Amino acid sequence: MNTQQAQRRHIDAILRYADDGSPPESPGSELIGRSWTRCLRDYGLDPSRPRSARIVTQQTLREHQDSVDEFLSVARAGVEQLYGMIARLGYVLLLTDHRGITVQYLGDQRSDRRLRKAGLYLGADWSEPYAGTCAVGTCIQENQALTCHRIDHFDATHIGLTCTSAPIRDPSGKLLAVLDISALDSPQARHSQTFALHLTQLYARMIEDAYFLRRYRNQTVFRCDASREFVQVNGQYLFAIDDEGGIGAANTAGRSLLDGRPETGDGASLTQLFDCRLRDIWSIPYDQDDQVRAFRLRQSGETLFAALIQPRAPVPTTAGKPREHSEDVVPELDRLAADDPVMRRTLGLAKRLRNRDVGLLILGETGTGKEVLARAIHAASHRSRGAFVAINCAAIPESLIESELFGYVAGAFTGARARGMRGLIQQADGGTLFLDEIGDMPLPLQTRLLRVLAEGEILPIGADRPVRVNCRVIAATHQDLGERIAHGQFREDLYYRLNGATLRLPPLRRRADRPHVIRSVLDTLVAQGRLSAVRLRADAMSALLAYDWPGNIRQLVNALAFAEATCEGGEITANDLPEECVSGCLPPADDGPAGDESPLRRALRAEQGNISAVARRFGVSRPTVYRWLAREGIALRRLPG
Structure with a gap:
């Protein structure tokens, strides 16, 4: 049977259903039947006149995205993780708001035109009154997860699709968004989507709970589960509580325990829900080694295990002289990272060594912030009153590098200054000398630098007596110095002299704290007066987080500067970012008659x-x-x- 015949047969089945209620080959449940009835009686949809996909304008899309901006910033990680699991199976992922407008979309760009034509696209309207029976729209109407498989759809042009949706609710229980995975070309069998339904519900719950924890991060959260082992990492029930144990909000699972009440509050408390005293709740972190306590539900007698998530607290200040260990609060270094494990180890080592005159070698790809780290170490050290002198060993011409580094006396060579010149190494006396791209330093100068480090003195060009220099040396490179040593391009003894300790900077694409880095860089550029005050909208942040950043933080600075220069209204959106940072930003498709002109x-x-x-x-x-x-x-x- 060809496509037109299948669509004609589907239209006839719906018309028979409208005339006499005779059951068609599908729907597979009463739920789909109720939706067909709404389409025919409430919305006045005509099955014989299928509707083309409706993609809202960019302005309208922006308004819908703005209304759920905070939620989108939380949902991003779950959406991307789920898409990574389903993309190879031919699915696309849609996240819509509570009105059915797609506010986030991930799909295969190779099928871009087919997906847009089918409405599986950013900005598509999947509300039931417009699109008819479909997973998103019917999920909104029925307020439950479902699969709309092939001929379950009302619109005949959708009968090749399979779509699975699950609701995401806000902490008050109201519908906030719908998570949907869909495929253009689906298997015939309905049971093929059973796992898709379970997976979508799982991720909808994960996103919902992450949003709940974000909303109540400044309030104590009581988290409980049937498993003692899982409660700390994946507790099913979440309650935001006050000092008296009163329940201010709960996630969907938590609300199911509250005697079926749709809303929290109204005097609901944990001591009414569980057979316990208030002190039993607040003593959870102290009475058990694993910080978990068992509680019994009053109504059912079921035992649940609970843990407390404490509200965020300010970092305490340390009185007196700070101790030199990794737990010290060192603002100059702490601001360089959030919770990235590699960066925290690097910064912990930097804190311990900041006042030790051992050589430091900073390794990392180009643009990862090696000089920024070196400056922070200098600023946090006892040498902070001295100069920080940065030298790019790859940028100074080889004919000038010796005079630039070591200086010269008056009349040392033709064209020299009449009074001579203090070299960069001497200018760093009492402070820090930063040798960037040390791997590109010529071999003859490596020999002279080794002597400086070993003897603590320099000999300017033309001088007959050395000059004492006391500076801390920090070197950096993106090159593999071990390989350069093996090829005779770098002195092994200089390497060990420089490398009292190695500090490694991860590339931006591998950092777990990329949101912190992006916001920190933007705030710094604004504070320095290099950019005007702007904010990043959630779609722009999602695009920046998804990009691979081959140029690392240096490229990020340029991207933000470009976006700030081109954005309107003090808000950076995905459309304002450089082309290479954004995928899927395509010109609108032609919904009119076919023709040569776009x-x-x-x-x-x-x-x-x-x-x-x-x-x-x-x-x-x-x-x-x-x-x-x-x-x-x-x-x-x-x-x-």
């Missing part, structure tokens, strides 16, 4: 080449329009009048 060309013609007017017409920024022009190969001067 909607973008027609808009340019109608607006007489005015880019700002075209941007307003599509509800996007000007940089987005320019990217569309480049992608379609449109030059404004070639457009006929």
Whole structure:
């Protein structure tokens, strides 16, 4: 049976259902039948007139995304993790708001046109009154997880799809969003989607709970589960409580324990829910080695195991002289990372060594912030009153590097300054000398540098007596010095002289604290006056977090500077980011009759080449329009009048 025949047969089945209620081949449950009835009687949808996918304008999409901005920033990790599991199976992932508008989308760009035509795309409207019976819209109406498989769909153009959705609720129990995974080409058998339903429900619950913990991060959360071993990491029931044990909010599972009440509050407390006293709750972290206590539900007698998640507290200040160990509070270094394990180990070692005059070798890819770390170590050390002198060994011409490093006396060579010049090493006396890209230093100068480090003195060009220098040396490179030593390009004795300790900086793409790095870099650029005050919207943050950053933090600085220069209204969106940082930002598809001219060309013609007017017409920024022009190969001067 070809596609048109299958669609005609599906339309006939729905019309028979409308006329006499005769059961079709599907729906597979009463739930789908109720949805078909709503489509026919409440929405007045005509099965013989299928609707094309509706993609809202960029402006409308932005309004929907703004309404769930905080939620999107929390949901991002779960959405990306789930998509990583299903992408190879041919699924796309949609996250919609409570009205059915797709506010986040992940899919295979190779199938971009087919997916957009089917409505499996960013900005698509999957509300039941418009799209008919479908996983997202029917999930919203029925307030439960479901699979809408092939001919379950009301619209005949959707009968090749399989879609599975699960609701995500806010802490008050109201529908907040819908998580959906869909496939264009699905197996015939309905049971093939059983695992998809379980997986979608699992991730919907994980995202919901992460949002709950984010919302109540400044309040004590009582977390409990049937398993003592799992409660600390994956407790099923969450309750935000006050000092008297009163329940201010609960996740979906938690609300199911509250006598079926849809709302929390109204005097509900843990001492009413569990057979316990208030002191039993607050003593959880202290009475048991594993910080878990067993509680019994009053109504059912079931035993649950509970732990407390304490609210965030400010970092205590240390009175008196600080101790030199990794737990010290050192603002200059602490601000460089959040919870990335590699960075915390590196910074812990830097704290312990900041006041020790041992050589430090900082290793990391280009752009990872090696000089930033070196400056922070200097600022946190007892040498902070001295100068920090940075030398890029790869940038100084080889003919000048000796005079730049060691200086010279008056008349040392033709063209020399009349009074001579103090070299960079001497300028660092009492402070810190930072040798960046040390791996590119010429071998003859490596020999002279080794003598400086060994003897603590330099001999300026033309001088007959050495000059004493007391400076701390920190070197850095992105190269493999072991390999350069093996090839005779770097002195082994200099390597061991420089490498009193090695500090490794991970590339940005591998850092677990990328959100902190992005916000910190932006805040620093604003504080330095290099950028105006702007905020990152959730879609921009998601794009920045998904990008691979081959140029690391240095590239991030440039990307943020570009976005700040092109954004409007003091808010950076994904459309304002450089092209290489964004995927899926494509010009609108042509929903009109087929023809040789694209909607973008027609808009340019109608607006007489005015880019700002075209941007307003599509509800996007000007940089987005320019990217569309480049992608379609449109030059404004070639457009006929």
